[in-house]
Amino acid sequence: MKKNNFYTFLKAQFSAFFGGIVDYLTMIACTELLHIHYTISIVIGGVIGAIINFTINRHWTFGASGIRAKDHLTIQLMKFITMVGGSIVLKSSGTYLLTEGVHADYRISRIIVDILVSLGFNYTLQRYWVFKRNTP
Numbered sequence: 848m849k850k851n852n853f854y855t856f857l858k859a860q861f862s863a864f865f866g867g868i869v870d871y872l873t874m875i876a877c878t879e880l881l882h883i884h885y886t887i888s889i890v891i892g893g894v895i896g897a898i899i900n901f902t903i904n905r906h907w908t909f910g911a912s913g914i915r916a917k918d919h920l921t922i923q924l925m926k927f928i929t930m931v932g933g934s935i936v937l938k939s940s941g942t943y944l945l946t947e948g949v950h951a952d953y954r955i956s957r958i959i960v961d962i963l964v965s966l967g968f969n970y971t972l973q974r975y976w977v978f979k980r981n982t983p
Contacts, residue, residue, distance in 0.1 A: 855908060859973065862903040863965050870896025874957065885946070885953040886939045893935040901927050909978035926977040930969065937964045 873892035877883040883891070905923065906912050912920075941960035946953045 855974070856970070858908040859904065859970050860965075862900055862908050863969065865903065866896040866900035867961060867965065869899055871957065871961075875954065878953070885957075886943050889939045889942060889957065890935055893931065893938065897927070897931040897934075904973055904978060909974065909980070911978035911980060923977055927973075930972045930977055933972075934964055934969050937968060 870892040873895050874885065874888040877888035877891050878885045881888075901924070904911075905920075911923065938957070938960050941964065942953060942956045945951055945956035945960060
């Protein structure tokens with residue numbers, strides 16, 4: 848992995864971690880305080896975390912807000928919303944299957960599923976599809 852690619856990967860992981868913390872804490876608050884089922888709480892937290900993640904990644908991680916950005920904001924948002932929708936479905940269904948299948952605590956299941964989805968799905972789509980840059 849090239850140094851620049853590794854640096855981008857680290858920035859993306861920071862962004863995912865920060866958005867993920869907000870997402871996770873929102874899920875806990877909705878489930879524990881508002882008594883919303885954890886699968887619905889994942890959706891609520893996912894939307895809030897996605898807004899944070901999009902903003903950080905567009906401007907800082909991938910530098911896709913300037914003139915070198917392949918797509919304009921509207922197209923990036925549409926791609927990002929599509930990716931987030933898939934991510935939320937994967938996280939919600941994966942957490943449900945792990946929680947109900949092996950009777951794990953939903954908070955632990957969510958962390959396991961988040962790591963897998965973040966690295967295997969979200970990062971790949973954001974880097975190579977949502978925030979793809981034109982080659983100079």
